[in-house]
Amino acid sequence: MSQTINSFFAMPMFLLLVGTLFPATYTRNNFQSLHPSFLSIQNKIETPGLRIDASFAGGNVIIEKVSNDTVYFKPDLRDTEGHWFYWNFRVTANKAQTWYFKSTEPNVLTGMGAAYSKDGGHNWNWIDQSWKHGEDIFQFTFGRDDETVRLSMGMAYTQDNFDRFIMPFSSDPRLKLETLCTTTNGREVEKMIISDFGQTPSIKILVTARAHACEMMSNYVIEGMLKALLGESKAMTDLLTRAEIMFIPFLDKDGVQQGDQGKNRQPRDHNRDYSGQSIYASTRAIRQQIPEWVGSIPWIGVDLHNPWIKGENNEWIYFVGNAHPRIEEEQEKLVDMLETSSRGKMKFTKEKGFLPFGTAWNTGGNYEMGASFGQWASTYADKGLIMATTLEFPYALNHGQVITQDAARKFGEDLIFAIAAYSEGKEL
Numbered sequence: 419m420s421q422t423i424n425s426f427f428a429m430p431m432f433l434l435l436v437g438t439l440f441p442a443t444y445t446r447n448n449f450q451s452l453h454p455s456f457l458s459i460q461n462k463i464e465t466p467g468l469r470i471d472a473s474f475a476g477g478n479v480i481i482e483k484v485s486n487d488t489v490y491f492k493p494d495l496r497d498t499e500g501h502w503f504y505w506n507f508r509v510t511a512n513k514a515q516t517w518y519f520k521s522t523e524p525n526v527l528t529g530m531g532a533a534y535s536k537d538g539g540h541n542w543n544w545i546d547q548s549w550k551h552g553e554d555i556f557q558f559t560f561g562r563d564d565e566t567v568r569l570s571m572g573m574a575y576t577q578d579n580f581d582r583f584i585m586p587f588s589s590d591p592r593l594k595l596e597t598l599c600t601t602t603n604g605r606e607v608e609k610m611i612i613s614d615f616g617q618t619p620s621i622k623i624l625v626t627a628r629a630h631a632c633e634m635m636s637n638y639v640i641e642g643m644l645k646a647l648l649g650e651s652k653a654m655t656d657l658l659t660r661a662e663i664m665f666i667p668f669l670d671k672d673g674v675q676q677g678d679q680g681k682n683r684q685p686r687d688h689n690r691d692y693s694g695q696s697i698y699a700s701t702r703a704i705r706q707q708i709p710e711w712v713g714s715i716p717w718i719g720v721d722l723h724n725p726w727i728k729g730e731n732n733e734w735i736y737f738v739g740n741a742h743p744r745i746e747e748e749q750e751k752l753v754d755m756l757e758t759s760s761r762g763k764m765k766f767t768k769e770k771g772f773l774p775f776g777t778a779w780n781t782g783g784n785y786e787m788g789a790s791f792g793q794w795a796s797t798y799a800d801k802g803l804i805m806a807t808t809l810e811f812p813y814a815l816n817h818g819q820v821i822t823q824d825a826a827r828k829f830g831e832d833l834i835f836a837i838a839a840y841s842e843g844k845e846l
């Protein structure tokens with residue numbers, strides 16, 4: 419860790435005094451009884467050298483202190499049980515200089531350190547790797563006075579990103595954009611149905627994402643799938659003549675917009691809300707509406723997730739084996755199809771790309787808190803469900819490949835082509 423202390427000495431003496439009298443720290447203890455969306459408004463800081471806040475959709479940070487040219491921060495866990503790693507904040511530096519960002523908790527940076535956006539969260543890049551100084555610290559060099567960047571552990575994606583993406587397709591007759599439900603905090607959860615709507619479909623495909631609010635990389639995979647489906651390739655045109663494909667891009671819309679972790683949320687994680695009485699509107703709506711939507715037509719369910727932040731089982735794309743043996747066999751067929759049909763922008767291998775049920779974390783014990791999407795879907799194994807799967811797409815690295823927004827979209831294309839090929843012959 420190399421730091422300069424130029425900014426410290428450049429600071430006028432009166433500001434030093436102010437800094438001494440009113441140290442730049444923030445504690446949230448007084449706000450813990452408030453709703454999480456109010457907390458993010460408080461999670462900001464202004465010093466003579468920079469301003470930091472998380473008061474925007476998807477924002478999340480706790481700033482512990484700013485000292486010399488180093489910002490000490492950590493994720494705002496809110497109602498998360500245990501540790502998690504999502505953070506996303508905005509920084510404006512008063513002048514062109516290098517600032518250091520040091521996490522006060524371990525395991526909040528990916529293998530690529532951090533991502534930055536200079537256009538308000540639309541285009542993201544990983545930091546220059548020479549700027550990554552260790553597991554918990556990175557630098558960012560501001561190139562001009564009053565430059566603003568967003569910094570995040572991943573390539574944050576919220577409603578605004580989705581709206582921009584979908585707008586050019588809004589008048590496409592193959593896309594129906596509807597509302598699945600309204601959340602506790604009054605937000606609409608989108609559902610999109612894609613088809614040529616020409617004849618009664620012989621298969622239905624459901625794709626969901628963001629059961630865990632922080633898992634933004636899934637949305638780029640969905641963008642790739644949608645772009646392929648709404649393009650002109652023969653494989654996709656053929657698929658749309660025989661299929662309806664429903665996408666629910668933000669299962670935990672409140673969490674996405676509020677910048678929550680979502681994973682291990684208390685009192686219940688969205689992906690443990692598929693048994694008993696569902697407490698979230700989106701899971702409740704899925705359990706009611708999907709059986710009505712599929713009717714007697716065979717269907718496939720794909721629930722997109724992102725794994726833990728780095729290391730073993732977290733830096734390659736993989737499918738999570740279902741506890742139901744027949745469903746698991748079907749998953750393996752899709753995995754085989756993806757391995758052979760993948761066009762390779764994002765590497766995918768069956769060896770790493772399939773985590774059989776009963777291995778690593780994928781055991782029955784992991785689901786004691788309530789049923790997951792995969793468990794719920796597999797209750798339809800003898801009533802029309804062909805295959806249901808969870809797919810883990812990593813945040814930063816895939817078999818050593820660097821994941822970008824576009825690479826994730828390319829994988830989405832590969833995925834929908836593989837699903838199209840897999841689903842042939844599975845219809846009524």
Ligand SMILES: [Zn+2]
Nearest residue numbers: 630633723724
């Ligand atoms: Zn997840």
